[in-house]
Amino acid sequence: MKFLNRVKSQTPESVELEFVLAGLGNRIYALSIDYLIWSSTLLILLLGWAFIISQINWLQSEPIRPWVSAIQILILFGVYIGYFIIFETLWRGQTPGKRYVKIRVIREDARNVGIQQSILRSLLRPVDDIFCLGLLLILFTAQEKRLGDWVAGTILVQEGQAITNQQITLSPAASDLAVRLIETGKIAAITPHEFATIRKYLYRYIGLDPAMRNEVSDRLAHQLLQRIELENRPLTMDSHLMLESVYLAYQQQFRE
Amino acid sequence: MAKNNYDPVGTLSIGNVITTGTTLYKSNFKRYFQVSLRATGWLIAIGFSAVIGILIGGVLSGVTKSWLLTIPLGLGWIAIVLYCLAKYATNRAVICRLAYQEIIDAPESAEVATRQLTPRTWSFLRLSWLVGFYLCLVATISYIGLGILVVMAIGVAIYGLNLSIENPFIIVGIALLIIGAFLVWLVILIRYYAYWFIAELPLAIEQTTSANFSISRSNKLSRTVTSRVVLIITIAFLMTLPISAVGSVPSFIGQIMSSVNISGDPSTQAIGKSLVSLGLLLNLLSELFVMPFWQAIKAIVYADLRNRREGGDLII
Known part of the structure; x- marks a missing residue:
């Protein structure tokens, strides 16, 4: 494991912890799983919504229609932005993909991420995805941080594996x-x-x-x-x- | 200082294989890139030799007014192409060897690795041909097999069950069936690619000069963990996609422009053709950068599979 980057971080209680950084491979693996779940959720929601509207007549009536579209856009936006925020906040820095790959987002001082960090990371995700900016930043910086990680003050680490x-x-x-x-x-x-x-x-x-x-x-x-x-x-x-x-x-x- | 036990098993996870590959490539960029440059040089030499061959052929047939001289010229050119391809395959394997030696803490210089592998040059050519041939065989057979299945399924639905072709559900069903069959075909191809993914390594590392042995050893090592290798290949592919796709975009547009001749405008065709050559150039350039990464990944997969299957790292 000598080829994996390590990072030391100091907790508020002045305890020094050493972590193995998640690494580009695990991050891409986790992201692929997340994008797969996330896009199929969006697809199912869109199809389901279209089916519901086609079956219920009064939803298609003139005064209701703009409201229906508004709710649809809201749901899509919620899933689009909410997926990473909700999972990272509730599962203490993990999404389904990250959990499967056994990596976790933590703050630089080794504390769990809160909703604030998750929102910052999520909002900057599209910026990181453009021209693979995030990929390049992770590849060429010592702490493997994409733009969202810099702003939110977070790092991604591997979870220790226990053998029983x-x-x-x-x-x-x-x-x-x-x-x-x-x-x-x-x-x-x-x-x-x-x-x-x-x-x-x-x-x-x-x-x-x-x-x-x-x-x-x-x-x-x-x-x-x-x-x-x-x-x-x-x-x-x-x-x-x-x-x-x-x-x-x-x-x-x-x-x- | 608190320290977690990260590595109780001593083998690499799928993500860590990729990360190790990038770290290895990053820290040895200059060495690997030089070898990659040399390998690509042999590919470019094929193009040059073709141009020179055509020039000489033209001059000779002009002087002698006979086409007989083109036969030895053609044969000579084929020999040159074979030699260049063999050199290309060997240089690729040199990067594998460099990466593997680094992993097992016995680094070698590029000169030493090249000297070690030069006697096996023709085996590497044979190996790359055999793997290519096997993959083509698998691709063709599975394509035909799946095609027959799809046609049979559609036939049964329309003639056996008397369903109308105009029924929108049937059209959607057929479309889904074709997409599904294509995905199955892709999975079959990647699985077989995974069997022979590390075929270069035994020939580059172990004491053998037999391409057949190297291929069967790759098959044996990856047989029980094929899904892992498939996932590694998929993630590495996704990671290199932004670079590999750079050349594909202009050649795709260029091909459409030069083949679908809507207006018959010669300038459109000319632009299309130059786009295709630009794409070819960019593909060569991206291959130059991406190839060492793939070779490093192969070396890591080989080292990891040997540890998993043969326990070479389990020493007290």
Whole structure:
């Protein structure tokens, strides 16, 4: 992740936080999803409105018609401008697209955006879209801000991703073995960085090419057993099971 | 300082692939652009060789009053074109290699990368032809298949169910069916493009000189995550669209002006033709800038897929 820009921001309580900026790719991805939802909403509204008017006769009568058009324009304008404002305010800086892509708008001091920031960002969106001005600004400024972000004082950051044990499938035999591993007292030799690698391995195990799985687990297990001085493990033990139990043992070693 | 755990999985999300591509291109702009310039130079050389060939051919046939000499001249020209195309394909692959080496923290200079890939020049030409041929095959077969399906559906609706062609719902239905079929066709094409998207990389990085091996390896790596690759291609396409479209606008207008001859006015045709050549020039220019970005994206996708499928980055 060394190719992603980071930014430090100071909260009003003088706590320094570091964020990974959303980046152009995530922003375009999120915007494409939002524009898709937004334009289909507008299309459905327009078609629905036309259908309603065609079915109800008195809506077509002379004194009512200007009012009907006025309401139609108001609804369209509301959806056009309101989509980003409403979502960003209610979902604390996220729209459906941003939520899916896991990015968020925050203020420069890491607080949540309010309606004021959302309105400024939304009003300047058309300006940013003209001649891809926003795209160029995001590409060539250090904090990746489009015009709307400059004026509103906001930045877009990536949301941290949490991995829970539910996302990693562990075999039942691993927990028994984990207990035995903790009893050896050598699990403490594993560093957090090494634990993170085992977690990455378990999380990605399903996606690995079946032909490569054994090779990867054997390599990791071999390196790990050297670390915890258990090279003479029982030969029957499967490398993958071994890594699963080390993962559990590391998590459970200080619990009691 | 509080720090979030952003990278618990160690693989790149779709958006981060694109962002990494732009960062990589931005920080290596001069190096990649020089190679891109060289690649485009080989394309321009094809045009030059054609002009020179025609001149020589003209002079020779004028002097000897015989057309027989044009045969060796034509064959020679074909050989030159093949050589230029092979050089073009190799230079494109050089950018892929530069980007990949940068990602794995073993950067190479353009000279070293070029020297490494020069022995595989003809394999790169073969590779680009094979991929192009396969894609044409997929496009033609799926186009014909979908066309038959659409015609059958319309036939069943009109003759089988006795629906009138003048019924407005039927007309809308047919229009939607055709649009839908076109979208399906597009999706099929992009999916197959995704299978062979990183076909240059194994040939550029791994110890192989076989274009076939490189293609099947690209297929194998992207098979299980095709939708991801499709999305990456789509977003990268959307991002480069403003630059790539610059050349398409004048050539589109120019084509209409020179082909649809309303007034028969020769000056309109002349303007149309010059617009087409302007569009061609702009296309070449935009390709010059956009190509390294695509090559960087390919290198990142390749690196990420290798990590996902082969776990090469999982080391204690």
